[in-house]
Amino acid sequence: xxxxxxxxxxxxxxxxxxxxxxxxxxxxxxxxxxxxxxxxxxxxxxxxxxxxxxxxxxxxxxxxxxxxxxxxxxxxxxxxxxxxxxxxxxxxxxxxxxxxxxxxxxxxxxxxxxxxxxxxxxxxxxxxxxxxxxxxxxxxxxxxxxxxxxxxxxxxxxxxxxxxxxxxxxxxxxxxxxxxxxxxxxxxxxxxxxxxxxxxxxxxxxxxxxxxxxxxxxxxxxxxxxxxxxxxxxxxxxxxxxxxxxxxxxxxxxxxxxxxxxxxxxxxxxxxxxxxxxxxxxxxxxxxxxxxxxxxxxxxxxxxxxxxxxxxxxxxxxxxxxxxxxxxxxxxxxxxxxxxxxxxxxxxxxxxxxxxxxxxxxxxxxxxxxxxxxxxxxxxxxxxxxxxxxxxxxxxxxxxxxxxxxxxxxxxxxxxxxxxxxxxxxxxxxxxxxxxxxxxxxxxxxxxxxxxxxxxxxxxxxxxxxxxxxxxxxxxxxxxxxxxxxxxxxxxxxxxxxxxxxxxxxxxxxxxxxxxxxxxxxxxxxxxxxxxxxxxxxxxxxxxxxxxxxxxxxxxxxxxxxxxxxxxxxxxxxxxxxx
Numbered sequence: 274x275x276x277x278x279x280x281x282x283x284x285x286x287x288x289x290x291x292x293x294x295x296x297x298x299x300x301x302x303x304x305x306x307x308x309x310x311x312x313x314x315x316x317x318x319x320x321x322x323x324x325x326x327x328x329x330x331x332x333x334x335x336x337x338x339x340x341x342x343x344x345x346x347x348x349x350x351x352x353x354x355x356x357x358x359x360x361x362x363x364x365x366x367x368x369x370x371x372x373x374x375x376x377x378x379x380x381x382x383x384x385x386x387x388x389x390x391x392x393x394x395x396x397x398x399x400x401x402x403x404x405x406x407x408x409x410x411x412x413x414x415x416x417x418x419x420x421x422x423x424x425x426x427x428x429x430x431x432x433x434x435x436x437x438x439x440x441x442x443x444x445x446x447x448x449x450x451x452x453x454x455x456x457x458x459x460x461x462x463x464x465x466x467x468x469x470x471x472x473x474x475x476x477x478x479x480x481x482x483x484x485x486x487x488x489x490x491x492x493x494x495x496x497x498x499x500x501x502x503x504x505x506x507x508x509x510x511x512x513x514x515x516x517x518x519x520x521x522x523x524x525x526x527x528x529x530x531x532x533x534x535x536x537x538x539x540x541x542x543x544x545x546x547x548x549x550x551x552x553x554x555x556x557x558x559x560x561x562x563x564x565x566x567x568x569x570x571x572x573x574x575x576x577x578x579x580x581x582x583x584x585x586x587x588x589x590x591x592x593x594x595x596x597x598x599x600x601x602x603x604x605x606x607x608x609x610x611x612x613x614x615x616x617x618x619x620x621x622x623x624x625x626x627x628x629x630x631x632x633x634x635x636x637x638x639x640x641x642x643x644x645x646x647x648x649x650x651x652x653x654x655x656x657x658x659x660x661x662x663x664x665x666x667x668x669x670x671x672x673x674x675x676x677x678x679x680x681x682x683x684x685x686x687x688x689x690x691x692x693x694x695x696x697x698x699x700x701x702x703x704x705x706x707x708x709x710x711x712x713x714x715x716x717x718x719x720x721x722x723x724x725x726x727x728x729x730x731x732x733x734x735x736x737x738x739x740x741x742x743x744x745x746x747x748x749x750x751x752x753x754x755x756x757x758x759x760x761x762x763x764x765x766x767x768x769x770x771x772x773x774x775x776x777x778x779x780x781x782x783x784x785x786x787x788x789x790x791x792x793x794x795x796x797x798x799x800x801x802x803x804x805x806x807x808x809x810x811x812x813x814x815x816x817x818x819x820x821x822x823x824x825x826x827x828x829x830x831x832x833x834x835x836x837x838x839x840x841x842x843x844x845x846x847x848x849x850x851x852x
Contacts, residue, residue, distance in 0.1 A: 284314050284315065285314060285316065285607060285608040285609075286588075286606060286607050286608050286626075287314060287608065288310070288314060288316070288321070288324060288608030289588065289589065289590070289591055289605070289608060290588075290589070291310045291313070291314065292306075292310065292324075292325060292331055292591070293589060293591070295309075295310070296330075296331060296332065300332075300335055300336055300337070300338060300340070301332040301333060301334055301335050301336050302325060302331060302332065302333055307321055307322065307325070314608075316608075323610055324608065324609065324610055327593060327610040327611060327612075327756070328549075328590075328591035328592050328593050328611070329383060329384075329591070329592030329593065330342075330549050330591045330592035331591055331592075335372060335376060335379075336372065336379040336381070337367070337372040337373070337376060337377060337378045337379025337380075338376065338377050338378075339377060339378050339379070339397060339398060339417055339423065340379045340381065340397070340398055341361060341365075341378065341379065341380050341381065341395055341396070341397050342381050342382070342383040342386065342395060342396045342397075342399075343357065343358060343361060343369070343380070343381070343382055343383070343393070343395045344382075344383060344384070344385060344386045344388065344392065344393065344394050344395065345382045345383065345384065345746075346384060346385040346389065346392075346511045346512070346746070346750070347511065347512075347732070347742075347743050347746040347747070348389045348392050348511075348512060348669050348670055348732060349389075349392040349393045349394065350742070350746060351392075351670065351671070351734070351738060352392040352393050353392075353393050353405075353406065354392075354393050356406070356407055357393045357395075357405045357406065357407065357410060358382075359407075360406075360407040360410035360411065361380055361395075361410055361414070362380065364410055364411055364414035364415075365377075365378035365380060365414055366378070367379065367380045368380065369381065369382055370382075377418075378414075378417075383396075383550075383592070384509065384511065384594060384750055384753065384754065385509065385510070385511035385512065385513070385550075386401075386550040387508060387513070387514045387517045387548070387550050387551060388401060388403055388430070388514065389511070389512045389513075389514055389667065389669035389670075389675070389730075389732070390433065390514060390667070390668070390669050390675040390676050390677075391403035391404050391428075391430075391675075392404075392669070393405040393406075396550065397413070397417070397423040397427070398423045398424070399549070399550075399552040399553060400423040400424050400427035400553055401427055401428050401430055401553055402423075402427055402428055403428045403430070404428075413426075427553070430517075430521060430553075432517075432518040432521055432522050432676070432677060433674075433675070433676030433677065434446050434518070434522075434676065434677050434679070435668070435674050435675075435676040435677060435678050435692065435693065436678045436679065436680070436692050437663075437678075437679040438655070438663060438679065438680070438681055441654075442654070442655045442663070442681060443663065443679060444640060444643050444647075444652065444655065444662055444663040444679070445519065445523075445526075445636075445639055445640070445643065445663065445665060445679055446522070446523075446677075446679055449523045449525065449526055451525045451529075451564075451565070451568065451570065452529070452568060452570050452576075453529075453646045454526075454529040454530070454532075454533055454642040454643070454645040454646045455529050455532050455533070455570050455575065455576045456576055457645055457646065458532075458533065458536050458575075458576050458578060458581075458645070459576060459577060459578050461645075463493065463536060463537045463538070463539065466489075466533060466536060466537040466645065467486050467489050467490050467493065467537050468486070469486075469644060469645065469648075469649050470485055470486035470489060470537070470641060470644060470649075471484070471486030471487065471490070472486075472649040472653075473486075473644045473649035473652045473653060473661065473662070474653070474661050474662075475637070475640055475641060475644060475652070475662065476722070477633060477634065477637050478634055478636035478637045478640065478664070478665075478728070478729070479505065479508075479597070479633075479634040479636070479637070479728055479729075480510075480704060480707075480708075480726070480728030480729075481803075482722055482726055485633060485637055485641060488621060488631060488633070489534060489537050489538050489631055491619065491621040491622075492538040492540075492621040492629045492630065492631045493537060493538040493539060495621065495622060495629035497628055497629055498539070498628070498629075499540065499541060499542065499628060500538050500539055500540035500541075500628060500629045500630065500631075501540055501542055501543070501544065501624060501625045501626075501628060501629070501630040501631070502531050502534045502535045502538070502540045502542070502543040502544070502585075502630075502631050503543070503544050503546060503599075503602070503603070503606070503620075503624070503625060503630055503631065503632045503633075504527060504531055504543065504544070504545045504546065504633065504634070504635060504638055505546055505597065505599065505602055505632055505633065505634040505635070506520065506545050506546055506547045506548060506551065506634070506635050507546055507547070507548040507590055507596050507597045507602060508548065508597065508634070508635070508729070509548060509550075509593075509594040509596070509597045509754075510594075510597065510704070510705035510706070510707065510708075510728060510729070510730050511705050511706055511730065511732075511747075511750060512667060512669055512670075512702065512705050512730030512731070512732040513667045513705055513728070513729045513730040514667045514669075514677075515635075515636060515665035515666070515667045515677060515729045516634060516635035516636060516729075517551060517554070518665070518667075518677045519635050519636060519639050519665075520551070520554050520557070520558060520635060521554060521557070523639070524557060524558055524561045525561055525564075525565065526638075526639045526642050526643070527545075527635050527638050527639050527642075528561060528562065528565055528570070528571070528585060529570070529638075529642040530633075530637070530638025530639050530640070530641040530642035531543040531545075531585060531638050532570065532571065532575060532576075532583055532585075533638075533641055533642055533645050534631050534633070534638065534641065535581075535583040536575075536578070536581055536583070538629070538631055540583065540631070541582045541583050541584070542583070542584060542585075542586075543583065543584070543585035543586075544585070544586055544587075544588050544606065544625070545558065545585060545586070545587045545588065546588050546590060546596070546602050546605070546606060547587055547588065547589055547590065548590045548592075548596075549589060549590050549591050549592045550592070552589065555587060555589065558587055559587065562585060562587075566584070571583060571584050571585060572584055588606055590605060590611075593605070593611045593754070593756075594750075594754035594804070595611055595612070595613065595754060595755070595756045595802070595804050596611040598613050598802050598803055598804065599620055599632040600613050600614035600616075600620065600802075601613045601614075601756070601802070602632065603620060603624055603625050603630065603632070606625055607625065607626065610756070611756070612756045612758050613756070613758070613801055613802035613804075615801070620632050636665055636729070640652075640662060655681050655682075656681045656682035656683055656721075657681075657682050657683040657721055659721065659722060659723050660682035660683060660721045660722040660723065661682065662681075662682060663679050663680060663681050663682065664679070664680055664681075664682055664720060664727060664729075665677060665678070665679055665729060666678040666679075666680060666689065666720070666727065666729060666730075666731045667729050667730050667731060668689070668693045668731045668733070669730075669731070669732055669733070670732040670733035670734055671695060671696045671697070671698070671733045671734055671735040671738070672690075672693040672694055672695040672696065672733050673693070673694035673695075673696070674692070674693045674694050675693065676693075678692060678693065678731075680720060682720060682721050682722070683719050683720070683721050684719060684720050685716070685717060685718070685719050686701065686711065686715065686716045686717070686718050686719070686720070686725070687716040687717060689720070689731065690716065690733070693733070695733045695735075696735050697735040697736055697737075698713055698716075698733050698734070698735060699712070699713055699734060699735050699736040699738070700712065700734040700738065700740055700743060700815075700819075701713075701731070701732070701733055701734070702730070702731075702732040702734070702743070702811060703720075703725050703727050703730070703731060704726070704727050704728040704729070704730055705728065705729075705730035705732075706747035706750060706751065706808075706811060707803070707804070707807035707808065707810055707811075708727070708728065708730065708807075708810065708811065709725060709810060709811065709814055710811045710814050710815050710818065711725070711818070712818045712819065714818075740815060740819055740822055741773060741776060741777045741826070742777075744773055744811065744812050744815060745770065745773045745774065745777060747808075747811060747812070748766060748769050748770040748773055748808075748812070749770060751766045751804065751808040752766040752767055752769075752770055754804065755804060755805065755808075756804075758801060759799070759800055759801040759802075759805060761795055761796045761799040761800045761805055762796060762800045762801065762802075762804060762805030762808065765792050765793075765795060765796040765800075765805065765808070765809075766796075766805075766808055768792055769789060769792055769793070769808075769809060769812065772785055772788065772789050772792075773789075773812075776823070776826050777826070779826060779828060780828055781826055781827055781828060782827065782828055783827055786816060786823065786827075789809075789812065789813075789816070790813060790816065792809070793809035793812060793813045794813075796808060796809055797809065
């Protein structure tokens with residue numbers, strides 16, 4: 274009986290692949306496709322509609338033969354998003370949010386697509402086009418109208434590794450030779466592997482910083498089987514692209530880290546949950562998987578270790594920031610809406626298909642592979658005592674050298690700004706919108722777990738950028754990406770954005786700022802998952818760190834509605850309407 278239930282769960286996990294097949298074939302998911310998928314996988318159509326509606330990239334109406342997703346993140350906005358948006362509308366004859374009269378082009382805005390170092394950027398049929406301007410848009414659309422495929426002339430993403438430590442300190446972007454970490458497994462027992470990872474003090478690199486060795490140990494000690502290794506390659510935090518660089522430059526290192534974890538905990542299957550925005554990386558990953566199987570680095574008796582069978586497959590997501598939260602990701606893997614689970618069990622207890630599961634991100638698995646390759650002592654010889662190793666930063670915004678920076682933990686903010694040639698830094702966002710903001714008075718602070726723990730995003734804004742525009746962009750992002758399950762996050766993000774718009778218009782009273790703080794604290798305490806808990810982090814920090822700026826936005830004279838009403842503008846609108 275239990276086996277039958279598990280088989281049904283396995284079938285359900287095919288939902289995303291099934292939906293992608295239909296959408297890729299027809300350009301959208303038709304009614305008959307929903308009916309067919311429902312019948313094949315034995316799922317009600319109502320439930321299936323709920324899954325489809327959860328993900329940004331699934332369409333139930335025609336989305337154009339050529340579908341264009343333009344990134345609307347804050348870095349894109351600073352680099353010319355509005356001009357590029359207008360150019361796409363002008364050249365295609367479509368408006369954003371719909372298709373042109375001929376049905377050839379569909380235009381849509383989307384959140385960060387992992388190309389913040391090359392903004393403005395767009396995905397055209399999921400192929401990347403970067404550093405856009407009005408002339409480039411005109412050329413792209415002209416070629417598409419002539420029948421050229423986006424795949425034939427999209428931009429090749431070449432990673433810019435701007436800085437890394439000396440060779441005896443570099444962890445990630447040193448020379449890579451496939452198979453070294455896996456070949457060393459035969460010299461270790463699973464217990465010794467976990468001991469080595471624990472000794473290195475490696476912690477999760479996605480932002481939660483949970484001790485990696487401890488997580489693996491918890492999973493290994495679970496009696497249930499089979500066990501799973503899941504790589505979270507859904508780096509949706511705006512401004513983050515470090516995992517993209519690792520998968521693009523050294524994908525084998527990630528696979529070896531997953532294999533090391535599989536050996537350590539007794540798993541025989543790994544899954545890479547790849548965000549839809551990185552579809553263009555899927556072929557490279559599949560080729561690397563195939564190459565690894567031929568080298569006996571995946572498959573049966575991996576690395577010559579009798580009885581150690583381990584293989585990896587790729588599961589494509591469909592566009593949902595909240596799926597970066599590990600339990601939401603697991604629900605998505607199982608073919609459900611990617612809503613976070615209640616924290617009754619850890620994934621190491623009941624994860625994928627309710628079985629013991631290790632979930633780590635790309636950078637963490639890459640670090641684990643290097644630790645086995647180089648030894649924990651090498652790893653401990655970098656960084657600080659409390660934060661050993663190196664950290665990858667995705668640097669973007671107002672600097673001359675955006676790209677990837679591999680720094681030692683403990684590096685000062687001022688050093689990073691100097692290396693990337695930042696221009697008049699004023700507002701710096703560390704770890705993306707859900708992280709922390711700092712002012713130019715805090716440049717002596719360090720990227721360290723006991724000071725500024727950074728998940729990867731490092732966005733720089735100079736004095737020409739309006740702080741409120743940055744915060745409104747963040748607020749819009751969280752409002753749009755909230756799964757809507759819990760009221761504090763669903764309602765709170767909406768109310769916060771309305772308050773920010775009021776402040777931006779110069780109509781706010783002191784009481785509005787107090788209400789913003791109250792709502793921020795409510796969301797932190799009562800939201801179901803990290804999205805709601807962290808959504809107002811930067812806003813609350815900004816209110817404290819930029820007091821003069823926000824004080825200038827207070828309506829001290831209480832002019833209120835009178836201030837918002839412009840007589841001349843109203844008359845012009847009236848005359849325009851009547852003419």
